Amino acid sequence: MARIPLDPPRTRLYRLAEWYARRTYGVVPDPLAAMAHHPRVLLTDVRFETSLARWDRLDRTLKALAVMASAVAIGCSWCVDFGYWVSADDGVDPAKLRAVPRWRDSDVFTDLERRVMAYAEAVTATPPAVTDEMVADLRRDLDDAQLVELTMMVAVENVRSRFNSALGLTSQGFRDRCEIPA
Numbered sequence: 001m002a003r004i005p006l007d008p009p010r011t012r013l014y015r016l017a018e019w020y021a022r023r024t025y026g027v028v029p030d031p032l033a034a035m036a037h038h039p040r041v042l043l044t045d046v047r048f049e050t051s052l053a054r055w056d057r058l059d060r061t062l063k064a065l066a067v068m069a070s071a072v073a074i075g076c077s078w079c080v081d082f083g084y085w086v087s088a089d090d091g092v093d094p095a096k097l098r099a100v101p102r103w104r105d106s107d108v109f110t111d112l113e114r115r116v117m118a119y120a121e122a123v124t125a126t127p128p129a130v131t132d133e134m135v136a137d138l139r140r141d142l143d144d145a146q147l148v149e150l151t152m153m154v155a156v157e158n159v160r161s162r163f164n165s166a167l168g169l170t171s172q173g174f175r176d177r178c179e180i181p182a
Helices: 012-025 030-035 040-051 058-073 079-090 094-107 111-124 130-138 144-166
Strands: none
Touching: 012 040, 030 040, 030 144, 058 079, 058 094, 058 111, 058 144, 079 094, 079 130, 079 144, 094 111, 111 130, 111 144, 130 144
């Protein structure tokens, strides 16, 4: 159960964001409703997420697996639910997305995908557990811009997942629109 009301003041900004979200996702995502209690937070987040959507140096599958691994490590069911839906819709292999919670035991991932998910978990750990060896192994396949984008996407997912978890935001039913891992 959400720890904050999901019926924020109906400011002009919230009404616009609500309209866009319904058109894009079919519903108003709970994090958007939570952020709308503070319009500057909502506006900053909308701008930031819009900018993130244009980052394109890192392969979309690697990005999705890193984000999902981070959300799973934190335990954000909202992020796993939504992340699966948007990533599958973006063309990422659903079998890989379903296997993220048990990636070490799955045979659907490449060596690079495994290294990316291990890195995402290490970045997400508190304190971070990234080693020089992990970065050197990733740099065999990723250039500097790709490594920076990967690292920032994991950091961004940490913000999203920790925000949602702290406010008690849980799966919102995106799983009803796609196949989602338990």
